[in-house]
Amino acid sequence: MKHRTTVRNREVLLLYRFRDTEIGRQLRAVAARMGIMCKVVEEEQTEETLGALLKLPGFASGSESGKSGASEQDNASVQNDTADRQEPKPELTRQVMIMHGFTNQRLGEFLQNMRKAGMPVIPLKAIVTPQNVNWTFRTLYEELEKEHEAVQKSREGK
Numbered sequence: 001m002k003h004r005t006t007v008r009n010r011e012v013l014l015l016y017r018f019r020d021t022e023i024g025r026q027l028r029a030v031a032a033r034m035g036i037m038c039k040v041v042e043e044e045q046t047e048e049t050l051g052a053l054l055k056l057p058g059f060a061s062g063s064e065s066g067k068s069g070a071s072e073q074d075n076a077s078v079q080n081d082t083a084d085r086q087e088p089k090p091e092l093t094r095q096v097m098i099m100h101g102f103t104n105q106r107l108g109e110f111l112q113n114m115r116k117a118g119m120p121v122i123p124l125k126a127i128v129t130p131q132n133v134n135w136t137f138r139t140l141y142e143e144l145e146k147e148h149e150a151v152q153k154s155r156e157g158k
Contacts, residue, residue: 010037010101011034011035011036011037011099011100011101011102011106011110012036012037012038012039012054012099012100012101013027013031013036013037013038013039013097013098013099013100014039014041014050014053014054014096014097014098014099014100014137015027015028015038015039015040015041015095015096015097016040016041016046016092016095016096016097016098016137016141017092017093017094017095017096018040018095018097019040021095023095023119023120023122026114026117026118026119027097027114027119029117030110030113030114030117030119031110033113034106034109034110034113036110039053039054041053041096041098041137043091043092045137046089046092046136046137046138046141047089047136047137047138048061048136048137049133049134049135049136049137050098050100050128050132050133050134050135050136050137050140051133051134053137054100054128056133059133089138092138092141094123094124094141094145095122095124096122096124096125096126096137096140096141096144097122097124097125097126098125098126098127098128098137098140099125099126099127099128100127100128101128102127107127123148124141124144124145124148125144126140126144
């Protein structure tokens with residue numbers, strides 16, 4: 001009898017802006033063949049931590065009981081800080097793929113299978129690490145954009 005593995009122990013792709021796209025269909029097909037779970041990240045979820053999006057133990061979703069793993073005092077200070085700013089955050093416009101739970105070998109296989117399927121390179125991609133699991137999706141997105149721009153500039157300079 002097979003036991004269902006929890007997200008914590010399973011390979012997961014967090015996919016942003018791939019819905020209803022050819023690359024999204026190809027990506028989900030490659031993932032399905034390899035038994036990799038895909039989870040769509042919606043615009044309204046971009047302020048949640050990666051841990052919450054992956055439903056990892058110790059991380060509560062912002063939509064669950066209004067908390068995201070923070071104490072009431074932390075939530076109050078965040079709410080006050082947010083109330084002071086009131087500036088809308090810009091929409092995240094690029095596709096992002098975030099990978100969780102992959103061994104080095106499986107990551108290599110996955111990327112190789114993407115190439116074999118003729119898929120284009122996905123410039124904004126990352127692996128969930130102990131350092132970024134507490135970051136919001138938006139924070140990781142912004143870091144990936146900065147890194148991508150830096151790589152593009154260095155290529156132009158050569």
